[in-house]
Amino acid sequence: MDLILASASPRRKELLAQIGVRFDVSPVDICEDVLSGESPEHYVQRLACEKALECFNHTDKTIPVLGSDTTVVLDTQIMGKPRDRSESLEMLLALSGRTHQVMTAVAVVTSERTDSVVVKTDVCFKELSREECESYWWTGEPLDKAGSYGIQGMGAVFVESIKGSYSSVVGLPLAETAQLLTRVNVPIWQSGKV
Numbered sequence: 001m002d003l004i005l006a007s008a009s010p011r012r013k014e015l016l017a018q019i020g021v022r023f024d025v026s027p028v029d030i031c032e033d034v035l036s037g038e039s040p041e042h043y044v045q046r047l048a049c050e051k052a053l054e055c056f057n058h059t060d061k062t063i064p065v066l067g068s069d070t071t072v073v074l075d076t077q078i079m080g081k082p083r084d085r086s087e088s089l090e091m092l093l094a095l096s097g098r099t100h101q102v103m104t105a106v107a108v109v110t111s112e113r114t115d116s117v118v119v120k121t122d123v124c125f126k127e128l129s130r131e132e133c134e135s136y137w138w139t140g141e142p143l144d145k146a147g148s149y150g151i152q153g154m155g156a157v158f159v160e161s162i163k164g165s166y167s168s169v170v171g172l173p174l175a176e177t178a179q180l181l182t183r184v185n186v187p188i189w190q191s192g193k194v
């Protein structure tokens with residue numbers, strides 16, 4: 001095992017496995033409140049670093065740890081996961097017919113250094129009706145996702161176009177993650193080797 005993934009997200013696990021990294025999963029629980037006056041970019045970067053550090057500090061510090069955070073940003077408004085149906089509807093209706101940014105930060109901590117990156121992707125939504133948002137809520141998909149939708153799931157029907165990294169919207173920007181891992185000598189492409 002070459003890395004610890006400090007995340008409970010099934011998407012991050014799948015994405016990291018996709019690029020052939022050998023890792024174990026060890027989720028952490030940190031406070032995800034936004035600080036007063038904090039920019040979205042600073043917020044995601046801080047959370048990714050805190051998740052990775054919190055996990056690293058509970059290990060013997062010999063294996064690098066990766067933490068990540070994804071948030072949806074509309075103008076300057078930060079959208080995390082919806083608390084309930086009414087918050088989900090509010091978020092989806094605000095995103096309707098507009099372009100928002102999905103920001104995902106990745107942080108890798110070793111005993112020598114902490115490296116991090118923030119990746120921003122523009123996502124353009126078609127116009128949504130209240131009825132559509134309501135039926136989408138009942139699919140169960142919005143609940144554990146920033147901005148209340150999953151581009152990789154049924155929420156794909158809302159997305160007219162994206163500019164940037166698809167994997168970043170799902171939860172882990174793979175090109176940038178591979179770069180961070182290579183810098184600390186964590187190998188990729190380990191599965192399916194001949």
Ligand SMILES: Cc1cn([C@H]2C[C@H](O)[C@@H](COP(=O)(O)OP(=O)(O)OP(=O)(O)O)O2)c(=O)[nH]c1=O
Nearest residue numbers: 007008009069070145146149150151169170171
């Ligand atoms: C926008 C969008 C977000 N998401 C998900 C990715 C993240 O799992 C989640 C945002 O929540 P996060 O707080 O970034 O992550 P998490 O709580 O799921 O996992 P952990 O903190 O343990 O790493 O939203 C999608 O799956 N699809 C999407 O299209």
